[in-house]
Amino acid sequence: MKMNLKLSTQNFFGTSETELKEIFCKWNVETYRVNQVFTWVYHYNCRDFSEMSNISKSLRSKLAENFHFSLPKIQKRTHSKDGSIKYLMELNDGAIVESVWMPSDSRKTLCLSTQVGCRLNCSFCLTASLGLKRNLTAGEIIGQHIAINEELEEKDQITNVVFMGMGEPLDNYVPVVDALRIMTSPEAMKVSTRKVTVSTSGLVNKIKDFQEEGLHINLAISLNASDNKTRDILMPINKKYPIEELIDCLKKYPLKPQRRHTIEYVLLEGINDSDEDAQRVVKWLQGIPCKINLIPFNFFDSTVYRPPSENRVLEFQSYLMKRNFSAFIRKNRATDILGACGQLAKQA
Numbered sequence: 493m494k495m496n497l498k499l500s501t502q503n504f505f506g507t508s509e510t511e512l513k514e515i516f517c518k519w520n521v522e523t524y525r526v527n528q529v530f531t532w533v534y535h536y537n538c539r540d541f542s543e544m545s546n547i548s549k550s551l552r553s554k555l556a557e558n559f560h561f562s563l564p565k566i567q568k569r570t571h572s573k574d575g576s577i578k579y580l581m582e583l584n585d586g587a588i589v590e591s592v593w594m595p596s597d598s599r600k601t602l603c604l605s606t607q608v609g610c611r612l613n614c615s616f617c618l619t620a621s622l623g624l625k626r627n628l629t630a631g632e633i634i635g636q637h638i639a640i641n642e643e644l645e646e647k648d649q650i651t652n653v654v655f656m657g658m659g660e661p662l663d664n665y666v667p668v669v670d671a672l673r674i675m676t677s678p679e680a681m682k683v684s685t686r687k688v689t690v691s692t693s694g695l696v697n698k699i700k701d702f703q704e705e706g707l708h709i710n711l712a713i714s715l716n717a718s719d720n721k722t723r724d725i726l727m728p729i730n731k732k733y734p735i736e737e738l739i740d741c742l743k744k745y746p747l748k749p750q751r752r753h754t755i756e757y758v759l760l761e762g763i764n765d766s767d768e769d770a771q772r773v774v775k776w777l778q779g780i781p782c783k784i785n786l787i788p789f790n791f792f793d794s795t796v797y798r799p800p801s802e803n804r805v806l807e808f809q810s811y812l813m814k815r816n817f818s819a820f821i822r823k824n825r826a827t828d829i830l831g832a833c834g835q836l837a838k839q840a
């Protein structure tokens with residue numbers, strides 16, 4: 493299929509159904525045509541409006557005059573021993589983000605970036621060292637998925653998506669929500685909402701907005717500490733939204749039956765991994781439908797933090813499980829290529 497690159501026009505990728513319907517209304521075109529165009533683009537991978545044979549000639553030319561198709565360019569692939577691949581993706585202005593494809597027997601998960609860098613300055617995170625360069629557009633967010641899927645074999649196609657790469661997704665709210673709508677729309681990318689997870693450092697105001705969207709996307713909340721003093725140091729956003737506010741917001745968050753939140757907890761030796769920490773975590777999370785992912789810290793050169801011993805990690809997990817919490821030790825993926833959680837900063 494031909495790629496039409498007219499950058500003065502709008503990128504079709506990332507244009508939401510609602511926006512396209514509004515444009516069609518202005519053009520006096522029936523809005524059901526939007527579904528036909530989406531089907532061509534997302535189901536048949538068509539990148540040339542002139543090939544859309546069930547669309548009128550005049551609409552095809554109007555679309556071609558106003559839209560182009562642009563995807564992030566894969567600039568580099570780094571293969572991990574565990575089978576994961578870290579992709580360096582170049583955006584139109586030359587900015588670079590990273591996406592990591594992680595295969596397992598049952599799923600192929602893509603970890604996407606939503607910002608170039610991040611401004612939240614979590615002290616254990618390598619991405620934070622970049623600061624925030626800019627937000628990604630919805631097209632650049634879904635573009636990572638489309639571009640990577642295009643080069644993967646059928647058996648390796650992406651089944652699950654986690655918004656856990658560079659950036660705080662809810663700090664780039666509108667493009668992220670637009671991207672999620674396109675990704676999960678049956679007319680577009682058809683990814684099941686059950687298979688998409690958005691992570692957040694705990695932007696309480698944005699979590700409240702997010703629940704109003706009615707998207708029913710899984711949320712992963714990074715708790716990472718059991719008291720405000722420690723969390724203030726690890727995640728400065730805690731000074732604005734302390735643990736009690738975050739927990740209160742999660743208790744009020746309506747979840748569909750059988751769904752639960754994911755609580756992420758990066759374990760740092762001597763900082764947040766004691767029995768007392770585990771006790772406080774249990775206290776905070778009482779009454780919240782959730783599973784807990786324990787993530788032993790991924791060491792990188794410039795950090796003062798260390799992962800706890802394996803034994804400490806197991807004891808922490810066991811404390812939570814004895815109190816009836818589902819607690820998993822998350823296997824770190826792509827650690828050898830700086831592709832693991834909190835390590836994305838275009839270094840390899």
Ligand code: SF4
Binds near residue numbers: 612619620657834
């Ligand atoms: S952990 Fe997430 S929110 Fe915190 S600085 Fe890193 S990318 Fe941003």
